Amino acid sequence: MENIYSKNQKKCRLVTVKPETVKLLTDYSKSLKITKARGIKFEGNLN
Amino acid sequence: MKVLIEDSLLISNYINGDERALEILINRHNQRISSFIYSKVNDRTITEDIFQDTFIKVIRTLKRGTYSEEGKFLPWVMRIAHNLIIDHYRKHSRMPIFEGNDKFNIFSVVGDDKLDIERQLIKDQIDSDLNLLIEELPKDQRDVLYMRIYKDMSFKEISEITGVSINTALGRMRYALINIRKIIEKHNIVLTI
Numbered sequence: 369m370e371n372i373y374s375k376n377q378k379k380c381r382l383v384t385v386k387p388e389t390v391k392l393l394t395d396y397s398k399s400l401k402i403t404k405a406r407g408i409k410f411e412g413n414l415n
Numbered sequence: 416m417k418v419l420i421e422d423s424l425l426i427s428n429y430i431n432g433d434e435r436a437l438e439i440l441i442n443r444h445n446q447r448i449s450s451f452i453y454s455k456v457n458d459r460t461i462t463e464d465i466f467q468d469t470f471i472k473v474i475r476t477l478k479r480g481t482y483s484e485e486g487k488f489l490p491w492v493m494r495i496a497h498n499l500i501i502d503h504y505r506k507h508s509r510m511p512i513f514e515g516n517d518k519f520n521i522f523s524v525v526g527d528d529k530l531d532i533e534r535q536l537i538k539d540q541i542d543s544d545l546n547l548l549i550e551e552l553p554k555d556q557r558d559v560l561y562m563r564i565y566k567d568m569s570f571k572e573i574s575e576i577t578g579v580s581i582n583t584a585l586g587r588m589r590y591a592l593i594n595i596r597k598i599i600e601k602h603n604i605v606l607t608i
Binding site: 396 | 434437438441442445446449450453454459462463466467470471474475478479480
């Protein structure tokens with residue numbers, strides 16, 4: 369009897385992050401402002 | 416190839432202020448990056464955290480203008496995610512977390528022995544009820560009981576203060592307890608947590 373090795377292979381599970389996480393990232397992006405002064409970049413979050 | 420060109424266009428639009436471009440990029444690569452992280456950490460919550468940290472790094476790099484577009488957006492993001500996964504495992508090897516199992520609960524060993532708020536309220540109520548019961552005792556018995564239980568004095572000290580023999584003090588204590596039990600039984604009072 370032949371062994372079917374493919375059956376034992378670990379299945380790759382496809383997942384996606386929650387829409388809330390995507391929303392958080394887009395909101396973070398909108399609030400992040402980079403200010404450049406005298407060659408130094410400052411980060412600021414404007415909520 | 417088409418996808419790569421579109422990615423680079425989206426990045427360029429995003430750098431120029433188009434916030435919608437970022438959302439498209441995240442949604443486009445969501446499954447691939449999430450599945451990659453999940454395949455390494457095998458935990459949905461940690462996957463969410465690492466995904467979030469990955470894109471926070473991406474956003475900061477793009478906004479700071481330090482990203483050099485070479486048509487390799489996805490491999491770049493995957494590399495950031497990969498590094499964060501390594502950081503995650505390094506942190507956990509330094510601070511191992513023991514989560515216990517069905518047979519052994521870690522909180523049985525390290526649990527807080529203080530009463531929770533509900534039990535503390537019940538205990539306070541019992542203490543106050545017990546005080547009322549003690550007030551019902553004859554004065555000589557009540558004094559001995561107070562000194563022994565609340566002031567933690569020895570019967571020798573009690574006998575010296577009250578001017579009676581140790582045996583009398585012992586007898587008063589015994590009758591105090593008997594009388595309290597009688598009052599409790601008579602009024603069907605329940606004094607347990």
